[in-house]
Structure formats: C-alpha cells, structure tokens
Amino acid sequence: MSKKKTKFSCQHCGYESAKWMGKCPGCGSWNSMVEEIEDKGSSRRGAFSGATSTKRQQPESITQIKSTTEPRIYTKSLEFNRVLGGGIVRGSLVLIGGDPGIGKSTLLLQTSAQLAMNGQKVLYISGEESTKQTKLRADRLDITAAELYVHAETNLELISDAISTVKPDLVVIDSIQTIYHSDVTSAPGSVSQVRECTAELMRIGKTNGIAIFIVGHVTKEGAIAGPRLLEHMVDTVLYFEGERHHTYRILRAVKNRFGSTNEMGIFEMKESGLEEVLNPSEIFLEERSQGAAGSVVVASMEGTRPVLVELQALISPTSFGNPRRMATGVDHNRVSLIMAVLEKRVGLLLQNQDAYLKVAGGVKLDEPAIDLAVAVSIASSFRDVSSNATDVVVGEVGLTGEVRRVSRIEQRVQEAAKLGFKRVIIPEKNLGGWTVPEGIEVVGVSTVAEALQYTLGG
C-alpha cells in the first residue's frame, strides 16, 4: 500500500503547507496547523458512501424512500439499552467518554460479553492494555464467552484487517487516543490522528453494518480529548461519570441520532463489575437524614424517567467580604437567581449569607423544575426550620416569584407516591387534567411565598 501524502492546514483560515508551523503565515494565529491526509480522489465523497460510491444516486422524493426501522441489538442491561434509545443500532458509531478509571473498559467488556453470550460476535480492540490484562479483568468479572475476541492492537490498518477476518457484529475500540493511522505522521491522540482514525472506523462500520463503540478520554476541562469534531462525527455520544468516592456511576447520552438524549442509566461499581441500578430514587434517598433543616426532596425527570433526589442547602452568615455561593450538582447561577428572588419577593435577607447547595448522591440536575425545591431548601436552612420529611417539591420559579408549570407532572407524582411520600407541592397551573395516584395529597401553589407557607409554615 503506497503511503498517502499529508498536508498541514490552518483550522482558522485554511492556509496549507507541507510542513508544520507554529504560526500560520496566512492569518497569524498560533498553533492552528493540523495534519490532514491529502485526498487526490476525483470527487469529494461523503464519508459513509463507502465502496458503493461509484454509483451516482439521484435525489428522491421523501415519500418514495422506504422507511425501515433501525435494526437493533439488545443488551441484557436495561439501563444500557435505554440510554442508547432502545438497544445498539447496527452500523452506528458510539463514543463513550469518561474520566480515567471510572470504569469505561469494565462497562464495555461486560456489555461485549453479554452480547457474545447471546450469539453476537464481538471484537474488543484494546490499545491500552495487553490481552493478558484484559483477560485478568474478564476473570474478575467472571466472563467466559467464546464469541468475544480480544486483540491488542493500535495500528488502524491491522485493526481493519482483524475486523474483516473476524466479521463481528460489534467492535469496541479502547481507546481512540491510542490508535494511529500510518499515513498520518502526527502522534497518536493528536487532532489529526483521532479525526482520521474515527473517519476510517465510521466508513468500516457503515459499509459493513457493524456497530462500533469508541472510548474517548476526557480532558481536565471535562470535554472528550481530541477535537470537538469527534462528537459531531459520531452518531451517539455517551458520558460515563460519577464521583471517584462514590460507587455509583451514571451513563448519560448527550447526543443520540437514534433516540432521546438526557436519558441516564445508573450502575453500581462492585468487585464483580458494574451492576445496574433499577430503582435510583431509593438509592438517592437512602442516606437522607429525616427532619434536617435545608433538606428537600425534588422529583426531577432524567430523560423519560422520574427520579427523586435530595437537595441540601446550608446557609450561614458570611465571615468576610463577599458572600460565597457554591453549588454541586446544580448550576450556581440558578442558585444565585433563586436567592435573588427569595430576597426580593419573599423578603429573606440573604445578601450577607454564604450559600452551599448540594445534590445528594452525585447526580447533576439541570431542569427548571427543580427551582422551587432549591428555594424551599435555601429558605429552610436560612430559617433553620425543617420541611416535612414526607413532602416532595416540584416547580419552576419565575423572576416575579411566581411558580410556573412543569412537564410530565403525572409521572413525577406517581414516582413520589410509589416511594411512600405523602404530599407533593406542585405548580397550581399543573392541577387538573390527570389522575392523582392513591395515597398522596397534591397541593397547588402559585407563588414561592405560598410554597414556603405550606412546607415551612410561614
């Protein structure tokens, strides 16, 4: 195979050169030259038109295109299936990102084994660990699946050969930062290597109908290392996250061409591997201390599933200078906004108070429906009055102190009823039009002040 020529082009202005330069002569920007393979092909081809691209396609009317449902491969893990929008789509390219040591290899090895036991052929390419190391992990996870092939390789051409000999249904690449394309001279993990390798893998996957999982490292800032572009190229981007000191791990979809995003799957890391958690609300509420000031339970939607989570606030007088606002699991700007609403509309004097907010269990909540619960927990800690331990609070807060409607109220209330809560405080606008489950009282409120009246009694 003849070596293809590469060129360096500036990512800002498109200036091309045969050698790498620190400063682009075209636009003067620094460190913007990236190596690319020079494509001498006659026409520019779409990345996944692949081998059949010589046949020119004509535009078709949308009514004439046959609709087919995506063939999916179901894994044994319901959590994993749900995050992917109902199973792995054949021919799709999925990127899984996560902090070092969070359990990406474990998750994928376990999933591969489950599929291999179910009659699918899986090829696990390990660029970071030897086959012996992978075997050690497999032993710990109690994996014995004859249809699971393991290959320690980093050269993309050899990987491509391995794929054509094994002919798998699923390929796992652990990780993209270690794989290199021999036509590109840059080091593995560089922007051009990652991009070229992903493009090649995408072509292989799309033309042969093989689902490919790519592991990507996460940078210090929390983005998947390598170009942001990687996230655009793939069909699905999943993040595997969790706090190092907690055993719970959350698999979250941030982009999915075959299903809803914001779905999350919860797993627990155990000696024997990752175990799925099917009742997350119970786990998140497990360690809750009843009757403590500042603690409030909120019913939040994670994709299509309601989860009950405990919010904790600690408000204490500022000792020096500017008051501190710290929040884990919720956006701190939202906390500042709600504190301003409480100050102006409810009359709580919070400006010389430090505020710390925390979502228990290491979950991240980012929907507006948690606003009211944030307000109640702050007020509860500030006044040192505990809210009712059997209450759940839901609602969005507006700048005038009004409580606004939230989506999917019925599911949230059902989840609260299921876990034995006695009362739900919801926006008044959400009352009516749905059936209240048995054994739970629903209270509609239209302002934050009214919500505080009910929960804290004044």
Ligand SMILES: Nc1ncnc2c1ncn2[C@@H]1O[C@H](COP(=O)(O)OP(=O)(O)OP(=O)(O)O)[C@@H](O)[C@H]1O
């Ligand atoms: N014997 C063990 N008992 C319990 N947990 C273990 C054991 N060995 C490893 N682990 C867990 O598995 C994690 C490592 O998992 P894994 O290697 O899958 O992570 P990774 O995300 O692939 O890491 P990397 O970024 O290094 O590839 C450890 O951080 C630890 O939590």
Ligand SMILES: [Mg+2]
């Ligand atoms: Mg790993």
